[in-house]
Amino acid sequence: MTTLERLEATIAARKSADPDSSWTAKLLSKGAQKCAQKFGEEAIEACMAVAKDDRQNLVYESADVLYHLLVMLAAKDVPLAEVLAELERREGTSGIAEKAARR
Numbered sequence: 001m002t003t004l005e006r007l008e009a010t011i012a013a014r015k016s017a018d019p020d021s022s023w024t025a026k027l028l029s030k031g032a033q034k035c036a037q038k039f040g041e042e043a044i045e046a047c048m049a050v051a052k053d054d055r056q057n058l059v060y061e062s063a064d065v066l067y068h069l070l071v072m073l074a075a076k077d078v079p080l081a082e083v084l085a086e087l088e089r090r091e092g093t094s095g096i097a098e099k100a101a102r103r
């Protein structure tokens with residue numbers, strides 16, 4: 001099991017946990033929109049670390065981004081495996097072809 005898969009399992013377990021017992025359970029109890037908002041905030045913080053050329057903070061904020069992405073996916077019942085399968089599907093295509101297919 002990878003670190004992301006273990007974290008996904010922990011987050012899934014928090015869906016039925018007492019919101020007072022866990023940060024994740026508290027965030028999930030506020031709904032998918034709040035989870036999405038937090039994800040967006042953390043992504044902006046990661047961008048700000050790049051703007052400030054702060055490598056250490058970029059690593060820290062990127063961990064926050066990945067955690068909040070997994071929480072947001074859990075809130076919408078989207079398994080990490082489905083996202084990874086989409087990435088794997090794209091491995092056989094070029095970025096330019098992928099962009100053209102979306103038009």
Ligand SMILES: N=c1c2ncn([C@@H]3O[C@H](COP(=O)(O)OP(=O)(O)OP(=O)(O)O)[C@@H](O)[C@H]3O)c2ncn1[C@@H]1O[C@H](COP(=O)(O)O)[C@@H](O)[C@H]1O
Pocket residue numbers: 007010014021022023024025063064067
């Ligand atoms: N990886 C994380 C992780 N990354 C960030 N965070 C939390 O995300 C929050 C984000 O910080 P912010 O300052 O943006 O949020 P805040 O100001 O506290 O809250 P708001 O007022 O903004 O809503 C922090 O309180 C962090 O504790 C995380 N909380 C949990 N995990 C993982 O999830 C597991 C389960 O955690 P619990 O649910 O707390 O048991 C942990 O063992 C970790 O592995």
